[in-house]
Amino acid sequence: MxxxxxxxxxxxxxxxxxxxxxxxxxxxxxxxxxxxxxxxxxxxxxxxxxxxxxxxxxxxxxxxxxxxxxxxxxxxxxxxxxxxxxxxxxxxxxxxxxxxxxxxxxxxxxxxxxxxxxxxxxxxxxxxxxxxxxxxxxxxxxxxxxxxxxxxxxxxxxxxxxxxxxxxxxxxxxxxxxxxxxxxxxxxxYRNINELKIQSTKKDEKQQSDKLxxxxxxxxxxxxxxxxxxxxxxxxxxxxxxxxxxxxxxxxxxxxxxxxxxxxxxxxxxxxxxxxxxxxxxxxxxxxxxxxxxxxxxxxxxxxxxxxxxxxxxxxxxxxxxxxxxxxxxxxxxxxxxxxxxxxxxxxxxxxxxxxxxxxxxxxxxxxxxxxxxxxxxxxxxxxxxxxxxxxxxxxxxxxxxxxxxxxIEKRQLNFEELTLDIQDQTMVKTIETALNNADDSQQIFALDIIKDIPLSPWKRSLNRLLNEGNVTVKKEILNISVNDKNIIDDQQIIDLIETDKELDIDAITIAGKRGLNNAESAINKHLQDSEIEKQIIAAAALNIIDPDSSKVAKKLLIDALQSTDEKLISLAINQLSFDNEILSDDTLIHYLNDSSFVIRNAALFVAETRRAPKFLPEIIYSLADSRSAIPARTALTAYNEQDVINILIKYAQDSTARKSLVIGIIRTLKNYPTEQSIGIILSKVNPKTPSIQTEAVDALIHIARETPLKEKDIIITKDELINTARYVYEIIIALSQIEDSNDNQLLRYFLQNEVRKLIPVIMKLGIMDKPETQIETYIQYVQNNESDKLSYVIEFFENIFSKYEREIVNSLIDSISIEEKCLVARKRFDKLMTDLNQFLGYYITSSQELKVALTLDYALRSNNQKILNNINWETLPESFVIKEIITRHLQKHSDSLKTLPINQYLLD
Missing domain, CATH: 1.20.1250.20 (MFS general substrate transporter like domains)
Structure with a gap:
């Protein structure tokens, strides 16, 4: 007491x-x-x-x-x-x-x-x-x-x-x-001391004294x-x-x-x-x-x-x-x-x-x-x-x-300062020179990456030495950064590599094509009969660039590659024909942008980025639906007019018939275009009834807010959505409290618990949109892992940034209190709350998510719950194996209770 x-x-x-x-x-x-x-x-x-x-x-x-x-x-x-x-x-x-x-x-x-x-x-x-x-x-x-x-x-x-x-x-x-x-x-x-005792020297203490x-x-x-x-x-x-x-x-x-x-x-x-x-x-x-x-x-x-x-x-x-x-x-x-x-x-x-x-x-x-x-x-x-x-x-x-x-409560993050190079700075030149002369290959690669976008003349001697003595990876990187710099690697060196170096000949042929080296034609021609088909295609593409009318054999090789059934050959040919509108026309490129193979699609996206024709935008955006092509598609979009990209992204995002994967891909892309229009469409997708889309929308908003603070009106919307999402989570919790904890209900209960687990991070993120610098991802890990020693700090933090109303409903979800206590908070704090289990599961059974429908249907059939079953739209119910198996199994056990339902098309043979 x-x-x-x-x-x-x-x-x-x-x-x-x-x-x-x-x-x-x-x-x-x-x-x-x-x-x-x-x-x-x-x-x-x-x-x-x-x-x-x-x-x-x-x-x-x-x-x-x-x-x-x-x-x-x-x-x-x-x-x-x-x-x-x-x-x-x-x-x-x-x-x-x-x-x-x-x-x-x-x-x-x-x-x-x-x-x-x-x-x-x-x-x-x-x-x-x-x-x-x-x-x-x-x-x-x-x-x-x-x-x-x-x-x-x-x-x-x-x-x-x-x-x-x-x-x-x-x-x-x-x-x-x-x-x-x-x-x-x-x-x-009862003491709980988690910090390690670190023995420090007087020197250490002196260095740290100013920081105390x-x-x-x-x-x-x-x-x-x-x-x-x-x-x-x-x-x-x-x-x-x-x-x-x-x-x-x-x-x-x-x-x-x-x-x-x-x-x-x-x-x-x-x-x-x-x-x-x-x-x-x-x-x-x-x-x-x-x-x-x-x-x-x-x-x-x-x-x-x-x-x-x-x-x-x-x-x-x-x-x-x-x-x-x-x-x-x-x-x-x-x-x-x-x-x-x-x-x-x-x-x-x-x-x-x-x-x-x-x-x-x-x-x-x-x-x-x-x-x-x-x-x-x-x-x-x-x-x-x-x-x-x-x-x-x-x-x-x-x-x-x-x-x-x-x-x-946050993890300490390493903050790397931006590195800028001035080739007039002799200290920096010598530092890079030392790295290039280091025996460690990784140090050489690192140095090459640093200097790839600046004039290479201060390191010409070292680069040429490495081209002769370095390992293959280093040599290829040197060729890659000096494609258009004849002062570093001259034309004759490129021709010599084509003729004598089997490890670098493909790279050298590509450079010869880009430089338009007529003197390299004879050396490249020899590779049209190479035993490796990849080398034949690269050689044909180089010759096609140097002199388009010089070799019918080269053109035939490229056309045959495009018409083959080998996705690797097709993608290789597409990559080599970026600027060839004759063999690879725009219409043909659009065809490849819609190809079922992501390998071919990604090659076509690379060419679409190069050509920058507005007609490619719809196909590029459709590629956002496939995670395997999403990054190349987003990269391709950066080459286009920003407002044109935003307009078409919003158009497809607002399409009610758009696939969920496409909407998610569009939201992930829109975060890189933080305009008032794009933020508005992202905010419209913060709906707890579509959790996967909502998660992406909230992540996009945090990304934008960390770059540029959201406007007050947008913050207000996120706060409203926090309340809406929390209400939905409490409705799930109330439903859970009414479903008997038995073996038969185990899968449904686990599904509902997992829904709560997925939505709590969304609520936490929505709560810090006005403080986006918060490392909320760390806090979420503490909550998801139930790290009790850190959980109290997280809750205390929220108590100091949320309003009284927000902190009670959010912290009650996070805190380690019983499900009954959470239900009491919900009933106390929300006027409009779905507390009837039949009504809640009646909504679930009309969902487009197959697993959600299957688990609810199984529960309704087992309990012969007509209130839930009456909500089923049999015309749109998925005809999947799982649904059919559930209905068939229940028919065998309780045939009388299912006689009035139109289930014939859902019965297994």
Whole structure:
């Protein structure tokens, strides 16, 4: 019952209880230690030095944090917590027995050290135990442990003081340090540390030091610092006003106890019932703004009416909201930070930096009040200015938080810088020269690829050497890049290769044809009688280019090749006749563009790209339907007028009779033409009822958005389609919940589950169209593979970029909740929802997808469900073997129930 009340899931109960007690003990020791310290200081020494104690705290905390980091580095955190708490306990025993003089000043500072170290250790341990999704649910509950501690301990201080005196309060603090040690050791089995411990050298640390304080952490440090400054001023105003009203030490301690009890009551209500709801419903930005706004209201009140009641309200706001909304938000801000960086910087930011700012603030207060005699309520003016800056800085922090979440869950990608070459750059020339002279063939090929589109003259000597000495692959690549450059490979070299090199003769013949080398005719003619038919065709094509009227034998070879039944010969001849409209006319080329062989079709596409005749466009576009020809077809289209291509692509995409494969091919092509027209047609194809087309359309939109951001009106459409697709997925889930989980229904259930699995990535992609830089493919892998350690980060990311409505319906699909819970979300969030199984499967049985129809038909016949069967259009029902087998099988078992159905044409012999 308690688990349900506090939204604690299976396996979370015991670690939550341990950390709840842990935080209770921390707050208890903080209250008792702070109450004792403040009472001793304000009554036993000169209270005018209070602002300077803030400076002393800052200096000591800075040194302590540095010492703590050095001592705890590469050590187990729980062991460190145990040792540090023992040191704190022993030191407090000494202080308790020597409460006079400098010891009181030391105690004031030392309590701050104890609180800082313990709270830092606690939140790091809590982050090790709970992931971000759990943290958002449970951190507020842990905070309630602290609030409960405030109530119980605060209200008990007066009773304790009346029995034992305020001078013995530190013994209670020591007792709670023992509870902290116990809880820290009990939580050990529940820690989940996935990061590898990497031993780094001092040199490595120095190189990385500048990278630790990212813009995100700098913004976070600013918010923490501003909160600290405001808190110091309010704390000073509160304590000075309180001691003026309660000059007696025991009365002052009792007042502090009542104050902590009241703050505890308010905090526990907020922690248990409000914090998590605010974070989940309104997001982290609203939660982080509550503290500064409430402080501003209280400070304005104290400025206008400087009495204990108004400063109490200001201090209450600081104490309550700092440890509820603000603290929960700050811990969420730390979640995306790498544990190694968090361990190093969290104590610095929340310790040294915060304490340093508090110290500076203390000095400024001392100067303002002691030297310039400024009334303490005027200090509230500075708080108002701080709050304004605080609110302004909170907005970019939210954006950086989303970026940090992305960084925490994405794979790191290698970013290759663009390589540009300047042949006047002698360093670059020498670098390429070195690669060409490398004994590694792959290095030579790489160098040749780099220089293929620039003048080759600086490397003429090396290229000729490789043409003589390199391996065949290197030689062929050299010939390929120097086809039209006679200064690198001269004509005579080409003729020599034709006559003497059997490995390169085909390449050399092709170059001779392209160069129109009349001197090579005799050498090429010899290859017309070659034993290899491929060489004959290439030689014939070269001669046909050099002198079309010189050889009837060459023409006959080419014509015979085109008329053969060998697809390889036909494609070879087509490739060789790119510019020959006599042998390979445009009409003949169109015939080959429609050929059933993709090998022939691809060769024809190459020629169509070369000729660039608009009459080829329909045939090129039809080739997009075959994945084996899609790439050559898209390449061919790049040679044509862009607007002509877009117009005809849209025309065929809008054809209701177009094959699904053609529509998919067109969508894949349209993403390379990101005009308003093409984006509009792609958006029109985002329909969950045609999942394969929808998937391609969404992928195309992401591709376009990553190049050029989509317009706001297009983003709105994608958001609407996200909702429509999510509705359809929930309808599938509701249908699944109504289909009995039995062996007979196994295939249908698996099919429906697979439909959900395919549509969830589509929904995730639709959700980030306004943030296309998101590496959503990585997130999808985490969800599809059910990687629970990363899934929580994905959901947390979506919670910060989606609207409240979107994140509930999307995250409920992704999250590991039961099918019943998902159905409840669906019924709660959608007004129009198909919840009737017969209606849903009635739609399925009219689908054009054969497997969907077959599985639904089998289910309807087995259950004799007339409502589903009545939806069948027997004229369009596929006459496939599977359908016939299902109907025949059921007829043999239940002939009576099928007598009224027109099934004769669907019966197997």
């Amino acid at each position: 308690l688990k349900k009340l506090f939204n604690i899931k299976s396996g979370e109960g015991l670690p939550t209880l341990i950390l709840f007690i842990y935080f209770f003990a921390f707050v208890a020791l903080g209250i008792t230690g702070s109450a004792a310290r403040d009472a001793y200081f304000l009554n036993m020494v000169d209270r005018d030095y209070l602002p300077l104690m803030f400076l002393a705290v800052a200096i000591v905390l800075t040194l302590t944090i540095d010492i703590y980091n050095r001592l705890s580095k590469n050590r187990d955190l729980i062991h460190t917590t145990t040792v540090s708490c023992l040191v704190f306990a022993l030191s407090l025993v000494f202080i308790q027995n020597n409460l006079k003089g400098w010891v009181i000043y030391f105690l004031y500072v030392w309590i701050e050290v104890i609180i800082l170290i313990i709270i830092t250790q606690f939140w790091i341990l809590a982050a090790d135990v709970f992931n971000p999704r759990q943290a958002k649910r449970l951190f507020s509950l842990l905070g309630a442990g602290g609030a409960l501690g405030s109530i119980i301990i605060g209200s008990s201080i007066n009773y304790f003081v009346s029995l034992f005196g305020s001078e013995n309060l530190l013994f209670v603090t020591i007792g709670f340090l023992g509870v902290v040690i116990l809880m820290a050791n009990l939580i050990r089995p 304080f990212s813009p995100y952490l700098k913004s976070l440090a600013v918010i923490i610092g501003l909160a600290a400054i405001a808190s110091v001023i309010i704390d000073y105003q509160f304590k000075m006003t309180a001691v003026a009203v309660f000059p007696n030490q025991d009365d002052l301690v009792s007042f502090f106890g009542k104050y902590y009890a009241i703050t505890g009551i308010v905090r526990i209500i907020i922690d248990l019932y409000i914090t998590s709801r605010v974070l989940s419903r309104f997001g982290i930005l609203i939660a982080i703004l509550i503290l500064p706004i409430s402080i501003m209201i209280g400070s304005v009140g104290f400025l206008l009416s400087p009495i204990l009641a108004t400063v109490f309200l200001s201090k209450l706001s600081d104490q309550v909201f700092k440890f509820t909304f603000h603290n929960a938000s700050i811990q969420l801000f730390w979640i995306p930070v790498k544990r190694a960086i968090k361990t190093k910087l969290k104590p610095i930011i929340e310790g040294s930096i915060r304490a340093g700012l508090q110290g500076i603030t203390g000095v400024l207060i001392f100067i303002a009040v002691t030297i310039f005699n400024i009334p303490i309520h005027y200090l509230s003016l500075s708080i108002v200015l701080i709050i304004i800056f605080w609110i302004i800085k909170s907005f970019p922090l939210k954006r950086l938080y989303v970026d940090a979440l992305q960084s925490a």
